[in-house]
Amino acid sequence: MDVPKFLELILRWAHVFAGIIWIGHLYFFNFVNVPFQGTIDKETKKKVNPFLLPRALWWFRWGAMITFLSGLGLFWKVYLSDGLLRDADGGMSDRAMWILFGMLLGTVMWFNVWFIIWPAQQKLIAWTRDGLAPPEQPALARKALLASRTNTYLSGPMLFGMLAGAAHYPSMQFGAFGIAVALGVFAIFSAIGHSKKVGQSI
Template identity: 25%
Template sequence: METILVEWASLAIRWIHIITAFAWIGASFYFNWLLNHLLQADDQKIAGQLWALHAGGFFNIEKRNIEPGQLPAPLHWFKWESYWTWISGFTLLVITYYLGADAYLIDASVLALQPWQAILISLSFLAGSWLVYHYLWKSEFARRKTNLAMLITAGFIVLLAIALTHIFSGRGAFLQMGAILATWMTANVFFVIMPGQRKLVKATVEGLPQDKRLSEEAGWRSLHNNYLTLPVMFCMISNHYPASFGSHWNWLVLIGLFGVGVLVRHYFNARTKVGNWKPVWLLVLAFVIFAATALLASYPQLKLSLEQASAISYSQVQPIFAQRCVACHAAKTTHPAFPVAQKGVLLETEEQIRKQAALITVQVSSKAMPLGNLTQMTEEERALVLKWAQQVQP
């Protein structure tokens, strides 16, 4: 009963997470599109304007220069979309990855950790990485050397990817990276963008000149959020693709796919700017990096498929499936964490196993299964299963 309740709670929170994330990302993308399409107006009180057509209606959108002492009402703020996305996401992190740390966060073949140790490390990365990033961009150095600060930030993300994939399971490391960057994004809104906007509004109401530095800092963080969005979205769906997080070079795969997300985001930012420049080469480069990353991740499996190996009988691998897999993939499972066979995959009979040979190849080669290597499959057993699965595939 407890497992069922946890599953339904997880479903409800995940649904909330997706809804609020759509609202946040949609608003962010839309305002970015607006800023890139604003045209100059004759009225000096208007910083930019555009006409748009939607749902059968014509809209005239203006970006106004507000004079001190004046403030339009009602004034709409955009913050709760971000806050609830993080709150629901962190709750999911706790329910799935913290309560199920043995299965989802820890891989003893990477680093033997107790659940409490893995959770403490995860929380430390969330808070500590934000402080490093935040104080870098609060510094005078970032203001004077913005491009260099960007490179330092990118290097810091690479170091995080390397560290996480050498501490957690591949699945856990990818999700943790997404959680880290999502924390940066929401913290940017909570600690920088919103306080800056409140000070700007307060100055306007009191008839004081606005501090342009506040606008500049908010603009930086908003731009960072814009470019981090697609990499974070990849991290959140990566657990469905063991071929990515299960690679031996998974940190490099993670950075490669991050680069793809940033290039795609930059393409849309660039193409929406007023003008005729259409940087299609960014999409071409993104595709090349994606293909190279996929090849890197798939190389061991491709190499295995090309190797000539002696025939392996089912009787040689049957004991491995019985000992390492059937506890979670049976009509009546025996593992306490999984009351039903995951994704309905049954591995009790030769016929059932043969039908799943292609899936077994991906899951075992990527080390996504056994989940968290809870049943302690050895490298020798893994290699034997892979060779057999390669043989029986059509």
């Protein structure tokens, strides 16, 4: 058995496993919970949200953290230690350009989770639990939703960066990059549009 390669496989697996947990919950929030919250009254919110949301947010933020840390580990192994950051001619490799693009978006998303969405939700959920509606509540709710929507839109192109970077499309050209970004954003745009209509009957 090639032990270093196998350890890399385990790291890669942990990265994708945690990524599924993170992005799965992000999509639950954006494609299921946002339209659902629009259909329930204040009393139901008070009964449901302080119990449901902290659980979902736990998986969400720790999924983000493990994805981020394992991603940095993969970057160190593949690009810095194994040297794939550079081509034979010394310039940055196409593969590195794809992964750095994906990592940039993923890092912005991780930042939004830990420094915008989670701190805002801690307050918003506590207010719902205590039946409070302070004046700053609507602005904070909008800020959290904006960060969450931003992450949802970034996730489409980000995943292209991850997959192309993992050598499934190891050349970087302007056309392919543009199509990847447009398709990634369009997929999210249409999923958000559908989320307002689908699944309302059995």
